[in-house]
Amino acid sequence: MNRRQFVNALGILPFAAKGLGAQSAAAQGAQAQGTASVPIIDTHIHLFDKTRPGGAPYPRDLPGGGEPPQGMIAVPGRYKAIVSPFGVVGAIVVEASPRLEDNQWILDQAASAPIIVGLVGRIDPADPAFGKNLERFHRNTLFLGIRQGQLHLGLDKPEYMANLKLLAEADCSLDVDTPRQGMTATEVLVKVLDKVPSLRLVMDHLPDVRFPDRAIKDNYVAHLKELGQRPQVYIKLSEVVHKSGDKVSTDLSTYKEWLDELWSIFGEDRVMFGSDWPQSESLEFNSYPNVIGVARAFVATKGPSALDKVFWKNAGRPYRWVQRGPGQRKA
Numbered sequence: 001m002n003r004r005q006f007v008n009a010l011g012i013l014p015f016a017a018k019g020l021g022a023q024s025a026a027a028q029g030a031q032a033q034g035t036a037s038v039p040i041i042d043t044h045i046h047l048f049d050k051t052r053p054g055g056a057p058y059p060r061d062l063p064g065g066g067e068p069p070q071g072m073i074a075v076p077g078r079y080k081a082i083v084s085p086f087g088v089v090g091a092i093v094v095e096a097s098p099r100l101e102d103n104q105w106i107l108d109q110a111a112s113a114p115i116i117v118g119l120v121g122r123i124d125p126a127d128p129a130f131g132k133n134l135e136r137f138h139r140n141t142l143f144l145g146i147r148q149g150q151l152h153l154g155l156d157k158p159e160y161m162a163n164l165k166l167l168a169e170a171d172c173s174l175d176v177d178t179p180r181q182g183m184t185a186t187e188v189l190v191k192v193l194d195k196v197p198s199l200r201l202v203m204d205h206l207p208d209v210r211f212p213d214r215a216i217k218d219n220y221v222a223h224l225k226e227l228g229q230r231p232q233v234y235i236k237l238s239e240v241v242h243k244s245g246d247k248v249s250t251d252l253s254t255y256k257e258w259l260d261e262l263w264s265i266f267g268e269d270r271v272m273f274g275s276d277w278p279q280s281e282s283l284e285f286n287s288y289p290n291v292i293g294v295a296r297a298f299v300a301t302k303g304p305s306a307l308d309k310v311f312w313k314n315a316g317r318p319y320r321w322v323q324r325g326p327g328q329r330k331a
Helices: 025-034 076-086 100-111 130-138 158-169 185-195 214-228 256-266 288-300 304-311
Strands: 040-045 088-094 116-121 143-147 173-177 200-204 233-237 271-273
Touching: 040 076, 040 271, 076 088, 076 288, 100 116, 100 130, 130 143, 130 158, 143 200, 158 173, 158 185, 185 200, 185 214, 214 256, 233 256, 233 288, 256 271, 271 288, 271 304, 288 304
Parallel strands: 040 088, 088 116, 116 143, 143 173, 173 200, 200 233, 233 271
Antiparallel strands: none
16 A cells, blocks of 8 residues: 655645646535535544654554654644644544553543544453443543444453443443444444444444445445434444555545445434544545545535534534534534
């Protein structure tokens, strides 16, 4: 996979990126987004600092090639400088590190950064100390829930399911990195919600799911449609722009068929925008303008109300995010 250095926050424009046409969906979308009145909530970013004592286990493959500060540091100030021109007023951090204390590091970073309106942390439901850890971090109002994978390993473990019930009772949500959970992910999630029906579920990165054959896709989508019937299930319009073969396309037509299928299942009330920053800048010609541009170009085909919901209002449905600064109004 080709890697490029992280773009300079204020120097990147969609028309300047090599290989992008002036009339690309990304360019049109990003240009329009820059003047939009919708106060955008980005529901999926990552923060880390691999130069701090102890470093950070994420990301393993640095998009910036390992050169500080861009390649090794992703902090609120840098993020804000990049996204402010696009009308982003708040962001929800999703913790990718499995280390318990990295949850606290994120909360410490967020304390002086009002642009961070919430954290989806990382606490393992298989840990006997889950309840204690949840209580500890949930004392901070920015702690909104957890992200967890490998849920199939806990399906038949009463203590695991009991901890997910604790999560739901705390009014927290569960995020799942869906593409990384394999082709049985949707089937597993149906079973999880059968056991914990009150749990709010957020499926990350569904636009990036790839199917090896039609039969596998049909089974996956059948369970996805079952999830679509459950009002507490939400999806993110994240990892929309990705690599196919040896190229990264910023043409909406590359992704629209699958996006339309997802939209038909979840509709405009249960889809949220997430940039996956800074990973969204890890592919050649990929950048925040392209990511938000392609996403906006797609949602614009669904009408003005859809833009308001996907980029702003819907974030408040699964996430109890915190208003911390001017412009961060809730729907």
